[in-house]
Amino acid sequence: MPKVLVSDPIDQVGIDILSQVATVDVKTTLSPEELIQILPEYDAIMIRSGTKLTKEAIEAGKNLKIIGRAGVGVDNVDVPTATRMGIVVVNSPEGNTIAAAEHTLAMMMSLSRFIPAANQSLKGGKWDRKSFTGVEVYKKNLGILGLGKIGSHVASVAKSLGMRVLAYDPFLTAERAEKLGVNLVDLEILLREADYITLHLPKTKDTAHLINAERIAIMKDGVRIINCARGGIIDEVAIADAIKSGKIAGIALDVFENEPLEADSGLRELGDNVILTPHLGASTEEAQTNVAVDVAEQIRDVLLGLPARSAVNIPGLRPDVWQKLKPYLQLAEMLGNLVGQLAGGRVDTLNVKLQGEIANSESQPIVVAALKGLLSPALRERVNFVNASIEAKERGIHVTETRDPSVEDYSGSIHLTAHGNQGQQSVTGALLGKSEIRITSINEFPINVAPTHYMLLTLHRDMPGIIGRIGSLLGNFNVNIASMQVGRRMVRGEAVMVLNIDDPLPSGLLDEIVHIQGVTDAFVVKL
Ligand SMILES: NC(=O)C1=CN([C@@H]2O[C@H](COP(=O)(O)OP(=O)(O)OC[C@H]3O[C@@H](n4cnc5c(N)ncnc54)[C@H](O)[C@@H]3O)[C@@H](O)[C@H]2O)C=CC1
Ligand SMILES: O=C(O)C(=O)COP(=O)(O)O
Numbered sequence: 001m002p003k004v005l006v007s008d009p010i011d012q013v014g015i016d017i018l019s020q021v022a023t024v025d026v027k028t029t030l031s032p033e034e035l036i037q038i039l040p041e042y043d044a045i046m047i048r049s050g051t052k053l054t055k056e057a058i059e060a061g062k063n064l065k066i067i068g069r070a071g072v073g074v075d076n077v078d079v080p081t082a083t084r085m086g087i088v089v090v091n092s093p094e095g096n097t098i099a100a101a102e103h104t105l106a107m108m109m110s111l112s113r114f115i116p117a118a119n120q121s122l123k124g125g126k127w128d129r130k131s132f133t134g135v136e137v138y139k140k141n142l143g144i145l146g147l148g149k150i151g152s153h154v155a156s157v158a159k160s161l162g163m164r165v166l167a168y169d170p171f172l173t174a175e176r177a178e179k180l181g182v183n184l185v186d187l188e189i190l191l192r193e194a195d196y197i198t199l200h201l202p203k204t205k206d207t208a209h210l211i212n213a214e215r216i217a218i219m220k221d222g223v224r225i226i227n228c229a230r231g232g233i234i235d236e237v238a239i240a241d242a243i244k245s246g247k248i249a250g251i252a253l254d255v256f257e258n259e260p261l262e263a264d265s266g267l268r269e270l271g272d273n274v275i276l277t278p279h280l281g282a283s284t285e286e287a288q289t290n291v292a293v294d295v296a297e298q299i300r301d302v303l304l305g306l307p308a309r310s311a312v313n314i315p316g317l318r319p320d321v322w323q324k325l326k327p328y329l330q331l332a333e334m335l336g337n338l339v340g341q342l343a344g345g346r347v348d349t350l351n352v353k354l355q356g357e358i359a360n361s362e363s364q365p366i367v368v369a370a371l372k373g374l375l376s377p378a379l380r381e382r383v384n385f386v387n388a389s390i391e392a393k394e395r396g397i398h399v400t401e402t403r404d405p406s407v408e409d410y411s412g413s414i415h416l417t418a419h420g421n422q423g424q425q426s427v428t429g430a431l432l433g434k435s436e437i438r439i440t441s442i443n444e445f446p447i448n449v450a451p452t453h454y455m456l457l458t459l460h461r462d463m464p465g466i467i468g469r470i471g472s473l474l475g476n477f478n479v480n481i482a483s484m485q486v487g488r489r490m491v492r493g494e495a496v497m498v499l500n501i502d503d504p505l506p507s508g509l510l511d512e513i514v515h516i517q518g519v520t521d522a523f524v525v526k527l
Pocket of ligand 2 (some may be wrong): 048049050070071072073074096279282283
């Protein structure tokens with residue numbers, strides 16, 4: 001049974017799903033050193049924001065196949081390292097959207113009406129009404145930074161509260177903003193016009209300290225800011241200064257540059273207009289069930305050899321698309337392996353052509369499968385669907401894709417052309433029935449071969465005697481021929497022969513075959 005480590009608190013429903021296929025260890029108090037020490041034992045790890053999967057930790061996870069983030073943000077995971085190591089990283093893109101949006105709205109209302117402070121005052125024995133005169137959000141400008149899933153939900157509720165919504169999101173189309181009834185503006189306009197600013201973007205090197213002293217200076221006096229996205233997008237020192245000077249009327253933070261927030265953080269000392277929650281955005285019963293199910297199912301599937309539906313480092317495939325593409329992925333992988341061996345290593349270009357009924361399919365998984373096959377003789381089990389594209393890129397393989405729906409020889413076929421040490425070579429393959437793989441051309445010579453473990457391919461003149469001579473030579477060396485196929489474009493022209501052989505070719509024999517008169521080239525292929 002594979003082993004899964006759960007290193008942050010996850011809803012039991014997720015543990016139950018994982019337990020169907022794996023031994024599950026729940027250890028939620030590990031230090032970074034302890035994590036690194038035990039990670040080599042595990043095939044998968046399931047985390048929330050509490051566990052930091054650094055480069056060092058991931059590299060320690062020699063047996064990891066998948067990292068499951070039961071939530072959205074993967075900024076606590078060194079995704080490039082995981083990708084390089086062929087570890088799939090999955091998250092739950094939508095499981096906690098509503099929870100985070102509702103927490104944001106609760107923060108906005110709490111800021112406007114001093115609810116936490118009023119509650120504390122009353123419980124402290126006072127009946128103080130005059131200190132807590134708030135403001136209304138009705139007819140105020142709400143500026144949303146990052147109009148993705150959470151930002152969009154906040155926008156729609158804010159509009160129903162009578163707010164005017166402005167958004168800054170350089171990756172969003174004007175049509176989408178229009179559909180949401182939001183004014184898409186540039187950052188400076190948003191900062192100048194907003195009465196409330198809320199953040200809903202990921203933390204990246206572009207968004208680090210996006211809200212800094214300079215940008216605070218151009219905001220309206222008395223602005224209120226909410227951050228339920230990520231700590232570090234706001235410069236905490238600048239924000240504390242602006243609170244103290246009165247420039248900002250209030251701030252609500254759910255996330256911090258360092259989590260847990262240091263006990264002596266200056267933010268804890270600020271007044272009633274500063275509301276802090278300990279990263280509770282996703283902490284609803286509903287969201288925790290959603291993310292646990294979503295991510296545990298993906299871990300289970302990947303451990304069973306199935307694709308993940310929302311991987312952040314490989315294209316996710318819906319199960320129905322996967323079912324349709326699966327035999328083609330196997331075909332592409334075999335063809336990639338074959339064409340790579342024919343091209344003789346050091347491949348610098350690969351073209352993947354999708355023909356017939358698959359010409360309009362999602363091409364990326366097929367291209368990745370072809371690359372995996374191409375690189376597998378060199379990298380063996382080190383290459384997989386996660387890292388094949390990166391490995392190819394690092395080796396300088398230039399990949400192109402083409403499509404030709406008009407090819408009708410088979411319902412769908414894949415044609416690969418690769419250039420390497422042995423020049424340019426091409427192969428085509430198709431499916432017989434739903435899943436039987438056939439090689440249907442080699443260097444544009446039509447054939448129909450079921451691939452086997454060992455194959456001998458020759459390019460030769462189509463003339464009497466050649467095939468017999470090759471056959472006798474193999475016989476002399478006790479190599480058994482399982483089947484044979486010859487393809488040619490014209491009588492007595494060039495031809496290709498594929499022999500499925502039961503045994504590996506003894507050393508030196510290939511050389512003798514190439515020296516047979518009329519043989520132009522010969523290749524041994526091991527699939
Ligand atoms: N406090 C909490 O517990 C939770 C926090 N989050 C965080 O909330 C954030 C948003 O999550 P979702 O809406 O699900 O993500 P999303 O991916 O749907 O939306 C993010 C949006 O930010 C935009 N964006 C990216 N870079 C930008 C930039 N430089 N400037 C402006 N916009 C930019 C993107 O175009 C996208 O529309 C993430 O950081 C996530 O980690 C999510 C769930 C719970
Ligand atoms: O999903 C996210 O990005 C979150 O920030 C939620 O974090 P959590 O799973 O509650 O530690």
